[in-house]
Amino acid sequence: MMSSNTNFLLSIEDLTVSFDGFKAVDGLNLYVGKNELRVIIGPNGAGKTTVLDMVCGKTRPTGGSIKFRNRELVGMAEHQIVRAGVGRKFQTPSIYENLTVFENLEVSFPRGRSVMGCLAFESTPDVVERIHKVAEDIFLKEHLDIEGAFLSHGQKQWLEIGMLLMQEPELLMLDEPVAGMSAAEREQTAELLKRVCKDRCIIIIEHDMEFVSRIAHQVTVLHLGKILCEGTMSEIQNNPKVIEVYLGH
Amino acid sequence: MNKVYTRIFAGRVGTLNLAVVAVLLFALLPATLDIFRLNLVGKYLTFGFVSLGLVWLWGKGGVLSLGQGVFFGLGGYCMAMFLKLEASDPITTKIQSTPGIPDFMDWNQMTALPAFWIPFKSLPFSLIAVVVLPTLVAFILGVAMFKRRVGGVYFGVITQAIALILSLGIDGNQGYTGGRNGITDLKFLHGWDIRTQHAQYVLYFITCSLLLLMILASQWLLSGKMGKMLLAMRDREDRVRFSGYDVSAFKIFTFCLAAALSGIGGALFVLQVGFISPSLVGIVPSIEMVIFAAVGGKTSLYGAIYGTLIVNSGKSLFSESFPQLWLFLMGGLFIAVVVLFPNGIAGICDTIRKKISNRKKTAPSSVAGKDKRESVMLGELSAPALKGEK
Amino acid sequence: MFGYTWSELSSIFVMQSFSGFSLFSVLLLMALGLAIIFGQMGVVNLAHGEFMALGAYTVYLCSEIVHKHIPALAPYYFIVAIVAAFFAAGLVGLFVEWSLIRFLYKRPLDTLLATWGLSLIMQQAFRSIFGAREVTPTLPDWLMGSFKPSATIDIPINGVFVMGLTLLLTFGVWLFMFRSRTGLQMRATVQNRVMSGAVGINTKLVDRFTFSLGCGIAGVAGAAFTTIGSTGPDSGSRYIVDTFLVVVFGGTASLLGTVASAFGIAQSQSILEFFLKGTMGKVSVLTLIVIVLMIRPKGLFASKVRS
Numbered sequence: 001m002m003s004s005n006t007n008f009l010l011s012i013e014d015l016t017v018s019f020d021g022f023k024a025v026d027g028l029n030l031y032v033g034k035n036e037l038r039v040i041i042g043p044n045g046a047g048k049t050t051v052l053d054m055v056c057g058k059t060r061p062t063g064g065s066i067k068f069r070n071r072e073l074v075g076m077a078e079h080q081i082v083r084a085g086v087g088r089k090f091q092t093p094s095i096y097e098n099l100t101v102f103e104n105l106e107v108s109f110p111r112g113r114s115v116m117g118c119l120a121f122e123s124t125p126d127v128v129e130r131i132h133k134v135a136e137d138i139f140l141k142e143h144l145d146i147e148g149a150f151l152s153h154g155q156k157q158w159l160e161i162g163m164l165l166m167q168e169p170e171l172l173m174l175d176e177p178v179a180g181m182s183a184a185e186r187e188q189t190a191e192l193l194k195r196v197c198k199d200r201c202i203i204i205i206e207h208d209m210e211f212v213s214r215i216a217h218q219v220t221v222l223h224l225g226k227i228l229c230e231g232t233m234s235e236i237q238n239n240p241k242v243i244e245v246y247l248g249h
Numbered sequence: 250m251n252k253v254y255t256r257i258f259a260g261r262v263g264t265l266n267l268a269v270v271a272v273l274l275f276a277l278l279p280a281t282l283d284i285f286r287l288n289l290v291g292k293y294l295t296f297g298f299v300s301l302g303l304v305w306l307w308g309k310g311g312v313l314s315l316g317q318g319v320f321f322g323l324g325g326y327c328m329a330m331f332l333k334l335e336a337s338d339p340i341t342t343k344i345q346s347t348p349g350i351p352d353f354m355d356w357n358q359m360t361a362l363p364a365f366w367i368p369f370k371s372l373p374f375s376l377i378a379v380v381v382l383p384t385l386v387a388f389i390l391g392v393a394m395f396k397r398r399v400g401g402v403y404f405g406v407i408t409q410a411i412a413l414i415l416s417l418g419i420d421g422n423q424g425y426t427g428g429r430n431g432i433t434d435l436k437f438l439h440g441w442d443i444r445t446q447h448a449q450y451v452l453y454f455i456t457c458s459l460l461l462l463m464i465l466a467s468q469w470l471l472s473g474k475m476g477k478m479l480l481a482m483r484d485r486e487d488r489v490r491f492s493g494y495d496v497s498a499f500k501i502f503t504f505c506l507a508a509a510l511s512g513i514g515g516a517l518f519v520l521q522v523g524f525i526s527p528s529l530v531g532i533v534p535s536i537e538m539v540i541f542a543a544v545g546g547k548t549s550l551y552g553a554i555y556g557t558l559i560v561n562s563g564k565s566l567f568s569e570s571f572p573q574l575w576l577f578l579m580g581g582l583f584i585a586v587v588v589l590f591p592n593g594i595a596g597i598c599d600t601i602r603k604k605i606s607n608r609k610k611t612a613p614s615s616v617a618g619k620d621k622r623e624s625v626m627l628g629e630l631s632a633p634a635l636k637g638e639k
Numbered sequence: 640m641f642g643y644t645w646s647e648l649s650s651i652f653v654m655q656s657f658s659g660f661s662l663f664s665v666l667l668l669m670a671l672g673l674a675i676i677f678g679q680m681g682v683v684n685l686a687h688g689e690f691m692a693l694g695a696y697t698v699y700l701c702s703e704i705v706h707k708h709i710p711a712l713a714p715y716y717f718i719v720a721i722v723a724a725f726f727a728a729g730l731v732g733l734f735v736e737w738s739l740i741r742f743l744y745k746r747p748l749d750t751l752l753a754t755w756g757l758s759l760i761m762q763q764a765f766r767s768i769f770g771a772r773e774v775t776p777t778l779p780d781w782l783m784g785s786f787k788p789s790a791t792i793d794i795p796i797n798g799v800f801v802m803g804l805t806l807l808l809t810f811g812v813w814l815f816m817f818r819s820r821t822g823l824q825m826r827a828t829v830q831n832r833v834m835s836g837a838v839g840i841n842t843k844l845v846d847r848f849t850f851s852l853g854c855g856i857a858g859v860a861g862a863a864f865t866t867i868g869s870t871g872p873d874s875g876s877r878y879i880v881d882t883f884l885v886v887v888f889g890g891t892a893s894l895l896g897t898v899a900s901a902f903g904i905a906q907s908q909s910i911l912e913f914f915l916k917g918t919m920g921k922v923s924v925l926t927l928i929v930i931v932l933m934i935r936p937k938g939l940f941a942s943k944v945r946s
Contacts, residue, residue: 056491058487077495078490078491079490079491079493079494079495079496082490082491082492082493083493087491088491090487090488090491094485094487094488094491095485095488096480096481096484096485096488097484097485098480098484099477099480099481099484103477106474106477107474107477107478107481107489107492108492110493112474113493113494113495114495114498115498115499115501115502118473118474118475118478118499119470119473119474119475121473121474122473163488163492167492167493307748313748313751315751390933393933393934394933394936397933397934397936398936399932399933399936401747401748402677402681402683402747402748402751403887403932403936405683405748405751406683406880406883406884406887407887407929407932407933409880409883410880410883410884410925410928410929411929413880413925414922414925414926414929417918417921417922417925418918418919418922420918421916421918421919421922422919532880536752536755539752540752543752573763573766573767576759576760576762576763576766577759577760577763577764579756579759580756580757580758580759580760580761580763581756581760582756583752583753583755583756583757583759584739584753584756584757584760586752587743587746587749587752587753587756588739588742588743588749588753591749
């Protein structure tokens with residue numbers, strides 16, 4: 001397998017993982033460029049979440065390589081991958097329920113990440129300013145002093161996206177960011193994502209086709225751990241293989 | 250100045266807490282108890298250091314160690330080795346077949362001081378070792394376990410096994426460690442007789458001051474980002490990791506801190522009680538130390554003091570008069586704290602305080618909510634509630 | 640080697656490994672019960688040793704009653720006593736699950752502390768009822784004596800009996816867990832509680848039964864224990880750490896792992912105990928286990944699954 005350097009931001013080559021013999025992801029190749037907004041769709045069990053898990057270091061692949069800015073991510077610890085510039089949002093909103101919105105964002109600010117740095121950390125004006133900026137982006141400016149636990153489901157999703165934005169990642173991976181959101185919230189989220197993808201690359205897993213068609217540049221369809229096809233939304237929707245996978249035999 | 254006040258003394262309620270504890274330890278107890286009882290309190294307070302460490306490790310860090318006796322013992326043995334060497338000068342020990350070595354070595358037919366004892370002839374070395382050795386051991390264990398994500402009950406079981414190993418190991422090497430009897434007959438600290446009443450008073454006050462100092466230092470550390478980080482870690486460890494933090498480093502930090510505190514406690518124990526033995530290292534003392542922290546409230550810094558004092562006083566009281574009843578009571582205490590009062594005395598005080606403040610005024614809900622959270626974070630005990638408790 | 644001749648050394652090996660077999664039996668029986676409770680339910684039962692002691696005391700009681708009132712049955716009582724030990728420990732286990740454990744299922748660290756409290760209470764109860772002194776049931780004659788295959792080797796019959804009992808019970812547990820419908824329900828509940836409830840398994844009942852079964856097996860371990868040692872209030876607590884290490888070392892999900900690790904730990908402990916003085920044999924074995932667990936925290940027989 002050739003594993004030369006590429007111009008892609010993220011290049012996944014021959015990625016495989018098996019759990020006790022079951023291949024959840026099987027020889028996957030995926031390339032994502034800078035400033036691209038890529039959506040991954042696929043039926044349940046296609047291996048979408050597992051791919052993200054492997055990129056961010058949560059699951060260790062059985063074989064293959066994941067290169068981010070031509071740097072191998074396989075084998076790095078989760079926090080090192082984050083520090084390299086990869087952010088990950090989970091399927092269920094994963095925020096700190098006992099901290100306020102402000103503190104949630106403050107803790108996500110990429111400074112004072114070592115134990116000693118943490119002890120010496122001070123919330124300087126630039127930190128506060130950035131928190132306010134991000135809070136405005138994620139529509140939570142009015143709720144800075146509210147504890148995470150008291151936010152609505154949609155607000156929690158936004159907060160988690162905000163926490164990722166605090167880290168200024170070059171690659172943002174979002175697992176079902178609009179799940180459980182109202183129609184109005186979906187619209188706001190689409191607008192938010194369009195705004196933030198200007199200076200970074202985003203990978204999104206999503207089931208909601210209407211939402212996908214509104215935001216996607218490129219769509220990748222996964223099926224049984226392999227790529228079924230890639231293309232624009234309209235190409236995908238007219239692809240007979242995709243129709244068969246989704247509608248069944 | 251204002252910042253120092255909020256960060257170190259934790260604001261008005263924190264200052265009140267400090268005042269109540271200070272009055273209790275520095276005035277009330279010394280004024281009412283004879284030196285024998287006061288020395289006993291001083292001994293209990295050395296366990297308070299372990300409880301304080303457990304508040305950090307278990308309450309704040311979310312990791313329960315059942316082997317804190319190991320670090321208490323290491324600190325204690327470091328101190329005791331120095332004192333024993335001072336008590337074993339060639340003139341005092343001239344009737345031994347090898348004068349100049351500790352008596353138990355002589356009884357075990359040893360003819361020279363083992364190499365690892367030699368540095369403990371130096372007081373500065375011993376004092377440094379009291380803190381550094383437990384920290385180092387905790388660091389090694391912490392790296393080995395937390396880097397591999399060993400946590401929860403596994404960590405508990407393994408630390409318990411380590412406590413068993415150390416206590417059996419000390420027990421089995423009488424010539425090197427004094428064996429089951431431990432290191433006894435400790436008399437002088439650099440020429441100062443630690444057995445006199447005067448020395449016991451001095452050591453008591455040193456213990457109290459150090460303990461309060463450690464609490465204030467803890468408050469300072471926890472009031473900054475560290476407190477939020479630990480709360481976040483208990484809340485959602487995965488998220489912390491994916492915010493770019495090395496979670497294991499923070500766990501190692503709290504484990505080392507808890508070990509260092511326990512080591513200091515152990516050294517102060519030896520100075521006040523005059524001996525150390527494996528019976529303070531093993532499984533039973535280690536898990537009892539957990540209950541001290543649990544009774545006080547596992548997230549409450551001041552609770553560590555109250556929990557330690559109450560359980561130990563209860564133990565002395567009952568095991569003197571009704572030894573049979575004590576184990577039932579102790580067992581019941583473990584169950585009650587876990588099932589009925591998971592936040593211990595601090596939790597009870599919090600509830601009482603909330604009821605009182607709710608009756609007094611109906612404060613705006615957002616302010617009350619913020620207030621509640623702060624008090625949970627800093628583990629404050631309110632002064633009026635405390636008086637009700639006593 | 641250590642000043643022994645080769646024939647002496649081989650005799651020592653055979654006899655020590657036989658005393659290792661007795662330790663193996665007790666450890667394995669204890670670990671079987673614990674593996675069910677800890678491995679299947681995630682409950683850390685630090686009072687497990689006391690359930691073993693309970694079984695041992697039950698055998699003692701049976702022995703006393705039979706020898707006082709119906710001495711004619713003395714040769715046979717031991718078999719009945721084993722069954723009684725199982726049910727006594729199992730019933731107390733049932734009560735403990737109902738009154739304490741069921742409140743703590745989602746708080747594993749708290750079960751640790753609560754069951755430690757329980758163990759203190761049970762120990763003191765034993766002390767109050769049976770006294771602080773160790774007791775020994777009168778064993779039937781057929782359990783006494785030993786084989787002498789050679790002049791220097793001496794194999795006690797009770798050891799062989801306990802060994803047989805252990806193997807029988809291990810096989811029984813395996814059959815039950817992997818071949819019976821109730822065993823299937825137990826395993827299903829562990830893997831997915833909500834789903835098991837949805838397909839009609841009474842998960843609360845399964846929990847209660849599982850815990851009580853684990854305790855019952857500890858009771859049998861106690862019965863086995865009476866043949867090789869005398870029973871005191873703290874007999875059980877002496878084995879609790881070893882037992883936990885056996886379960887963790889073997890990998891909590893694997894029955895074969897439990898058997899293998901009980902065997903390895905018991906054998907190395909009893910052989911090392913002969914060559915190293917005092918407690919150092921135990922210390923070295925425990926240290927070795929802890930080091931291995933630090934390198935392989937999931938134990939020796941763990942499988943890889945999606946996290």
